[in-house]
Amino acid sequence: xxxxxxxxxxxxxxxxxxxxxxxxxxxxxxxxxxxxxxxxxxxxxxxxxxxxxxxxxxxxxxxxxxxxxxxxxxxxxxxxxxxxxxxxxxxxxxxxxxxxxxxxxxxxxxxxxxxxxxxxxxxxxxxxxxxxxxxxxxxxxxxxxxxxxxxxxxxxxxxxxxxxxxxxxxxxxxxxxxxxxxxxxxxxxxxxxxxxxxxxxxxxxxxxxxxxxxxxxxxxxxxxxxxxxxxxxxxxxxxxxxxxxxxxxxxxxxxxxxxxxxxxxxxxxxxxxxxxxxxxxxxxxxxxxxxxxxxxxxxxxxxxxxxxxxxxxxxxxxxxxxxxxxxxxxxxxxxxxxxxxxxxxxxxxxxxxxxxxxxxxx
Numbered sequence: 001x002x003x004x005x006x007x008x009x010x011x012x013x014x015x016x017x018x019x020x021x022x023x024x025x026x027x028x029x030x031x032x033x034x035x036x037x038x039x040x041x042x043x044x045x046x047x048x049x050x051x052x053x054x055x056x057x058x059x060x061x062x063x064x065x066x067x068x069x070x071x072x073x074x075x076x077x078x079x080x081x082x083x084x085x086x087x088x089x090x091x092x093x094x095x096x097x098x099x100x101x102x103x104x105x106x107x108x109x110x111x112x113x114x115x116x117x118x119x120x121x122x123x124x125x126x127x128x129x130x131x132x133x134x135x136x137x138x139x140x141x142x143x144x145x146x147x148x149x150x151x152x153x154x155x156x157x158x159x160x161x162x163x164x165x166x167x168x169x170x171x172x173x174x175x176x177x178x179x180x181x182x183x184x185x186x187x188x189x190x191x192x193x194x195x196x197x198x199x200x201x202x203x204x205x206x207x208x209x210x211x212x213x214x215x216x217x218x219x220x221x222x223x224x225x226x227x228x229x230x231x232x233x234x235x236x237x238x239x240x241x242x243x244x245x246x247x248x249x250x251x252x253x254x255x256x257x258x259x260x261x262x263x264x265x266x267x268x269x270x271x272x273x274x275x276x277x278x279x280x281x282x283x284x285x286x287x288x289x290x291x292x293x294x295x296x297x298x299x300x301x302x303x304x305x306x307x308x309x310x311x312x313x314x315x316x317x318x319x320x321x322x323x324x325x326x327x328x329x330x331x332x333x334x335x336x337x338x339x340x341x342x343x344x345x346x347x348x349x350x351x352x353x354x355x356x357x358x359x360x361x362x
Contacts, residue, residue, distance in 0.1 A: 113162035114195040116144065116211075121156040136164050137272050143167075143219050162195070164272070166217035170206045183217030184271070184341075190214055218271050218342065220314070220335060243280035243302025247360045248326060250279045250310060251333060251344050264354040265309075269343035276331040276344060278324040279308050279361070287316050294345065295337020298330055306360075311345035312336050 119130060127138045127150050138150070144159045144167045152158070161167050166183050180187040190196060191204060196212045199205040206212065253270030257263060282302035289296035294311035298318060301307050314334025324330060335342045348357045 115162060115213075116167055117160045117162075119158045119160050121152050121154055121158065123154055125152065125154075126150070127152060130158065130160070134160050136161060139218070139272050140164050140166070162213055163193075163215055166214040166219065168212055168214055168217075170208055170210050170212060172208050174206065176204050176206065176212075179212070179214060180217075183214045183219065185214060185216050189216055216271065218273065220273075220342070243282050243304050243306055244326065245280070245302075245304055245306065245360075246362050247279040247306075247308070247348065247357075248277065249361055250308070250346050251276050253333070253343070256343060259356045259358065264356065265345050265347045266357045267343050267345055269341060270333060271342055273314060273333045273342050275329045276310050276313060276333055278326060278328050278330050279346075279348075280306070281326045282308075282324060284318045284320055284322045284324060284330075287318055287320050287322075289316075289336060291337070293337050295339060296331075296334065297337070297345075300324060300330075305351050307349040309345075309347040309349065311347075312339045312343060314342075 117134075119134075121130075127141055127147075131138045131141055140161045140163075141147070141158060142150075144161050159167065165185075168179055168183070170179070176187045176190045180190055187204075190212060193213050193215050197210070199207055251268055251270065252274050253268040255266060256269045257265075257267035259265060276298075278300055280300075280302050282300040284298060285301045285307075286297070286299035294309070296313040296316055297309060297311040298313065298316060299307055299309050310331060312334055313331040313336065315332040316330070317332075318324060318330045333342055333344050339345075346357055348355050348360055
């Protein structure tokens, strides 16, 4: 039994060897046959390549010609630039030059001045005309020269700041942050002014005694109300020219709050603290200051059923009992009383009831 099993495995082993040899032999014969066929095909292609290449090129050329011929009308019809080209050509052909209408204008860029300049007052000069000449505001000139009024005289030398703002001399312990807070601006405003120099460009350190410019800065002075002592209580006064019933805007600036139910008034803000004008003619019945609410404020009775109120002033130029004309200066914008910034709180009161000022302003 064991002998028959060994004989079987021996035969299987011999058959496996034969089968593997047979397969490799057939593959080798097929490889030789394939190489012969491949060499014949390569020889034919090499011999005919000129003929085939010319035929191929001719065929491709005629195909391109046919495509262009049939598709070019479609492409031309749908050309997205066709209309623009026609318009441009038409405009060029119809262009006419009028030396009056088409005069050449040269735009000159306005560059900021790098520092304070000196200006000697001439005949006919006013602070307003000088401010306009240097493209700044009146307050910037007044602050730079410590002027308390608008009065100037011929021959007077004025310091003109480089722009709207404050020229400041650095004191001991001051930084750009304390200076910015003092003049109600962001410290970045000081850094952004290209001619301000620092001891260290990383920390923006300043030297004691150096001069820097604070763009957009303002000086909030202590209120200086001008009124008759003991007359700060609201008083009924007769006389003067009655109002017309038509009101002008009491100041210039940006409306920061419109009338609403709980605030029937206009808030007009302007960081330059401009003058306040009487919206109509009438008589001053209140001119004074309180430490809360309206702060320094004025009430004018227009003697036609209307009154107007001007609040948060920094200065008051009128007194109780004084008659004022429409458009006359009565004070200066400020931030007294319940106020977070320079602005005018303006009310119109008709028959004792506050109304929307926008309904009567012209």
